Amino acid sequence: MISIKNKGFTLIETLISLAILGIIIVSFISLFTNSNLIISYSGKKVNAISEGKSILDEIHSKATKSDKEAINIIAEEVLNKKYSSNYEIFNEDKDLYIYKNKRIHLTISEEEILIKPISKKYTTVKMKVIVFYNNGEKKIELFTYIPNKEN
Structure with missing residues (x-):
């Protein structure tokens, strides 16, 4: 009597295990692609953000006078350099958020701020910078206030 013991895999078992392994590998590849x-x-x-903060910090550090015109001149020098x-400097927020093939948009305005505990108003200069990235598809917005030295 001859006994045959099959100790190997059949062709179908091998193909099914390769298909399952392929599905697992494809899912990991798509996970890594999305992560990248x-x-x-x-x-980006x-x-x-770093670029916008750098612009605001440099203008703020060079501002000795706290009036809109002086800060506008400093901003022009910093951005031009x-x-x-x-870049483009705007007088109002109207077109500030529209990408016009300029990476940096900046607006400088005067604003009054009310400090509630002491009920006192302070006039400040507000600088707002928009940095466009990803070919103008995305943008970040940062702003800071420069208080008047007289207050």
Whole structure:
């Protein structure tokens, strides 16, 4: 009597296990691809935030007078030095958020701020910068206040 013991895999078993393994590998590849896209997007956003903060900090540090015209001149110098013609300074917020092939949009305005505990109004200069990134598809907005020295 001859006994045959099958100790190997059949062709169907091998093909099914390869198909399952292929599905698992494809899902991991798509996970890594999405992760890389998110990391790239986050990096661009962090760079834009850093750039906007740098602009505001430099203008703020050079501002000796707290009036709109003096800060406008300083802003023009800072932006011209760093970005030559890739910026635009606006007088009002009307077109500030519309991408016009300029990476940096800046507006400078005077604003009154009421401090409630002491019920006193202070006049400040508000600087708002918009940094466009990802070919103008995305943007970040940062702003700061410069108090008048007289207050």
